[in-house]
Amino acid sequence: MNDEVFALATQLVSPSYVAQAQQARRARETKFKSLLAQRRLPDNGWDEGTLRLLLEELALMDSNAFIGNAGVGEREARIACPLVRSRHFGFGHGIGRSGDIAEEQPKAAGSSLLYKLTNFLAADAIKRAGALSVNVNCLVLPVATGMTVTLTMLALRAMRPAAKYVVWPRIDQKSCLKAVAAAGCTPLVVESLLEGDELRTNVPGVRARIEECTQCMKAIAAASKHGRLDAFIQSTDKNFLVPVGGAILASCSAEFGAALIAKVSATYPGRASIAPILDLFITLLHLGADGWASLLERRQRLLPIFRERLGALAASHGERLLVTPNNSISMAVTLTSGGGGRSVTAMGAQLWVRLISGARICAPDAKKKSVAGIAFTNYGSHCDAYPVAYFTAACALGATEEDLDLFLKRLDKTLKEWKKMKPLAAESPA
Amino acid sequence: MNDEVFALATQLVSPSYVAQAQQARRARETKFKSLLAQRRLPDNGWDEGTLRLLLEELALMDSNAFIGNAGVGEREARIACPLVRSRHFGFGHGIGRSGDIAEEQPKAAGSSLLYKLTNFLAADAIKRAGALSVNVNCLVLPVATGMTVTLTMLALRAMRPAAKYVVWPRIDQKSCLKAVAAAGCTPLVVESLLEGDELRTNVPGVRARIEECTQCMKAIAAASKHGRLDAFIQSTDKNFLVPVGGAILASCSAEFGAALIAKVSATYPGRASIAPILDLFITLLHLGADGWASLLERRQRLLPIFRERLGALAASHGERLLVTPNNSISMAVTLTSGGGGRSVTAMGAQLWVRLISGARICAPDAKKKSVAGIAFTNYGSHCDAYPVAYFTAACALGATEEDLDLFLKRLDKTLKEWKKMKPLAAESPA
């Protein structure tokens, strides 16, 4: 409501009350102004009222919301079902154009503005999370991590058409390999090194592989200098607590970052869903810098507690917490005995039945498995022969001490049973 | 978003697109301005985007939404459950003050403004519905019809403390009588006159009763001149298609209307729920003058069709539609035979089982019943002895031809069965 409307309101409600409401309104406009001018997380998370107001305002900037708009194109953001419209706040045009996902959409000034702001907010959040002083370039993509890796691979391929290989430190996550394969590249696997309990990236191995490639392909010799693009991809769900669906391609490289991001953005063919963008936008404003900091801080604070309590529980059952000081998210506990001869994977089912989700069992074996055309030994354990079976648990962003309590209580029970389990009876003859 | 914010937006999105969005934004401000300046139904119903924007804006005018508000009163519109807050758009202060329901609430400029506007919109809607040229005064109350009648009675009592009686043309609706009784008054029943099939208000009877009263109570002789206050009360649910919960007290009387309404408003002790007000406000803006006109027009158009088709169906079963030309909402069909000797009320259950709701069975009998302390014969039929049993159906606002089709199809089946029904077997001895 603008000043004229407020002036009219004083004919119905006392001017002093209207004046105060108007002042409150201005405080909100100031928040909007700061957001557009500073393009970073607000110091404090926004209240829902301010957030909703901005969303309504942005949605009303798109042409499908214009009163009296006559749409005669094929794509006019018509939405058949009111339930669908309302859950998208009226946004219907998606983001991007045929040319480029980051290009503004002429029919959708609001959506375009929202997208640009989200990219800035995400960059600021990443900067704060890493306490970085350098600039971060960000492109939030409305596809999850794997697909974002594929897109990045496709962009890289277009940038270096002769390139065929991707040097890949082994990590047994199908999406990675498939993303590389989907882009038509061949992964060159570099096995990790076992240091104590911990699998570490084999950096000399990676370097060797790169050199080896370089030898093979004189044509792209120059490119090898660009070996470090310093780009990283992260999922929005794990890192910003939104529904699965988006990922962020970010780069701190002053030299290569912007170019790579522009290429990926231009590689995305056509428009895309605004949904994962919108989720991130809302969440970042909802959190603000303080909410974001406290979310990170809580995880940080919980991590040693989690480790200590899980270690103690493991010890009480004759197992031990693997020593993996370089992994600040997941931890693992050995599974050396119990189960009455059953495969340790059977314990996974028991955890699941007890409503523990996300604990993964790694049971080394010598089986071969082919993923994306590459043969692996002991796939799922990240290396050919890890010395011991174990299960993992993560101290992820958003986890609470209550989650931990619940988990440990149930794990205790499950381990107790597992240890006591009797062997499966041999089937009796008929 | 004000002009400064739009200006900042042009640094992120093309100025020409932003300019168009800004123009669209202004079109909405113009709607807000017209609403506050003209205080009548907009010519066309508002789109949901505009409506939501206004609701957000109004809710943010209340002190509980002010950023940084420090509330130390007992009543600060704190809302515990997010689901509750969101369904009220953040409105929490209700309407009114201890002094008067129509008084503005200092902590809630937005709610107060919304309430004032709703009263104006309701007055305009009533004026349009009746094609009235005179001014209409309106007070929308967040209590349903019966309670509104009670409040009005209480206000009238306070205006004329010596008054004891309410002359009441019989209509067998408990709420009416109870409202009168609740206000501590005594109803003087005037039976209706049967003209053909139709029960008509006995106007001379009413006049006689008033004179009679006047004789009894010299003290209020003067007041009798005020016999016609021309105030009427209508429910918001039946007349404006909102959930049950509100009613409108309206008056066209230039002489007495404003005073009565002010008195009722001042009689309401304390604050009240904004919910039924909000529903009406949203609905009237959603409909607009055109939507409202077409809703009225559709009912008008459907009425003769409804009558004709119901009459034809009745005739095909040997019954007839009662001739009640002065009732423009409900119609009735005789029930002269069938049921195998069962009471005609048994047919009601059969309609109900067939998912026909709202058809009421009137079966005259000579039973006495006391309602609110008054003895009635044949209560429920609006008169001591209606000559025939019948059931009713209404062509209410919002009804569609599809409703009618469905009803007639099922009624046809039910009547067929009813006519063929065998007598209940006498219980056989054990």
Added chain:
Amino acid sequence: MNDEVFALATQLVSPSYVAQAQQARRARETKFKSLLAQRRLPDNGWDEGTLRLLLEELALMDSNAFIGNAGVGEREARIACPLVRSRHFGFGHGIGRSGDIAEEQPKAAGSSLLYKLTNFLAADAIKRAGALSVNVNCLVLPVATGMTVTLTMLALRAMRPAAKYVVWPRIDQKSCLKAVAAAGCTPLVVESLLEGDELRTNVPGVRARIEECTQCMKAIAAASKHGRLDAFIQSTDKNFLVPVGGAILASCSAEFGAALIAKVSATYPGRASIAPILDLFITLLHLGADGWASLLERRQRLLPIFRERLGALAASHGERLLVTPNNSISMAVTLTSGGGGRSVTAMGAQLWVRLISGARICAPDAKKKSVAGIAFTNYGSHCDAYPVAYFTAACALGATEEDLDLFLKRLDKTLKEWKKMKPLAAESPA
């Protein structure tokens, strides 16, 4: 989804995953079952998913939601605007019937069930709040406190038609007096006693008044024995953190409670809005017994802190906290000097401008004021002559330490200015 649907789901999704989902579904059905069987607050607050599911289920029990319902009554819960429908989860029939607000509505089994449950939940919450061992009877009314007092008065009047007077220990809240007056009764004011800083109810005075009345009115002599009905009325907004709009009439009296409540319920003429009921229902399930206990406990814990810090601040400005040990919600601070000769009420405006809402200024004077026909001296201060001016602040349910911090910071500034304020200059001659 029933077992058949889950069975079909196993043809699309692995049976083990479906089985777990089905088990989760059963856990929710168990919650529903407990609610209906035990009719008290769940031990833990419900998650939003469970709550929404129950609301959807209840709303679908009303006839307007039946697939294929043919409504031909006047009141078929048609809702014109989708936004309105959705904010009420589809509930449209309100509660009650013409006979009684607590009577079930045949067209609305879901609404009726919800209302009954709400009354039980409210009774349980009140019992827990007071740690009562006796049974509590409750009627939640969809009208705010003042109107509920009026209704109760009307019911009492109907129960004792000859009664004329209401003995009323003075408390300067307009709603109270107006509610009594609206019911056509005459309040007999009993001034409070000043004990130290504190105004206490003059119990002997109340007793004397009752006896006096008894002398006057032989006819209701018997009734005097019923002097203690032990019924109390409380607003739902202040006491349960929902939007303004409802109140609870409760009684612990085994002898008179049920009868009074039934009478009030039967006094309410006609249907009523379900909105305030729905808000309370949702909130109580959202809180659960644990959430409710911790809300009460937080206020209890905050109270001495609030008192101490406010007292210290008052002292630092040469004022003092009034000693009112029997008031466990509000506290008051003297205002003995400052303002440069301005009336102390002027300080109220300054607090308001600083976004402090709810602090009330009481400035004793000898003015006469008539409220609901009764002449008062020094109205607003609860007694004819309170010795000192003061302002109040409340430690209300839902208040947080952050609210307190904010309040004290701003109060400090305001008092500083107030103390330093220069006298208003005499107007200079032209």
Added chain:
Amino acid sequence: MNDEVFALATQLVSPSYVAQAQQARRARETKFKSLLAQRRLPDNGWDEGTLRLLLEELALMDSNAFIGNAGVGEREARIACPLVRSRHFGFGHGIGRSGDIAEEQPKAAGSSLLYKLTNFLAADAIKRAGALSVNVNCLVLPVATGMTVTLTMLALRAMRPAAKYVVWPRIDQKSCLKAVAAAGCTPLVVESLLEGDELRTNVPGVRARIEECTQCMKAIAAASKHGRLDAFIQSTDKNFLVPVGGAILASCSAEFGAALIAKVSATYPGRASIAPILDLFITLLHLGADGWASLLERRQRLLPIFRERLGALAASHGERLLVTPNNSISMAVTLTSGGGGRSVTAMGAQLWVRLISGARICAPDAKKKSVAGIAFTNYGSHCDAYPVAYFTAACALGATEEDLDLFLKRLDKTLKEWKKMKPLAAESPA
């Protein structure tokens, strides 16, 4: 609510009312059952109540909604912002697994079920739209058309690693070309043929190109037989009126369809957003077979009217409607004179200012433009030299006669001005 809960309800509400509610509940369970058993569009669109109930039920099948779930994985569908959670009905896990987008997600039985059902519903809708008797295989992808083309290209490449070329009948839509290029393939452009006003696919040209390729690449000779995969991709927004963000890959080919779809599904690396799936699911159930049919029918009916009226308007301004009988969506009007010598593209801006969106201006010129590495003449006009300038308008799904009226009115004004436009004055010397 199961039978036990209903039984308990009868202790609070009359058994007959509860019984009817229970029957209504069963009618809804029957709808759920049919949906899972028949896996096709319901005959009639579902009411919002039924739809919401199913969504709540499905969302509660996911592990993040389980009461008492202890999530210790990295991905536990935690959602930070309530506004985000609520707009997704609580769904948080996305769809798919690292292996395959169509694979079920163990933590999310509800999401997985919803996705499978959506694929079936989409197939049924496509079948009905084309009145097909053959079976249709469908994969709904949560990425828009362009990205879906890319994914399909990547899958095809993986299926035929030696393939390099994509024979591409020219259509000047960047997404197409970019999708092909993104997948690392080379498009072989086949120019269209001008037949009358109409550009038609040069089928012999396409055939020739394929043969030519075949000659080039002996290695994939066999594959050429597979020339017709009969797979088609369509956007969900244009074809099903949901927000931009999804596309459907469909195939009627009994021989190759399933394999191609499985490959594309397996090519998608990792999980993906459920948002576009959810939108389509909701919309298809909202529409039902009847709503879908009437949507298609309305467009069909509007098409000749649109053509006739646009043609008449064109004629009245001395222009003509191009004769393009094979295009059943878009139509075009020549722009032969006017504009005072300005480029015809200038008329686009004028339409835009008049709030006409979607009308595209095609002004043939001889300019060269490179898209995705291919040089085009006269890009944007779909052929090297279209004989006349024109603008287009579409009679798209969801368009109404009101849209047409509005468009024609404004177009009339715009053309009038365009025809009268004075030449731009030559700049006067300083």
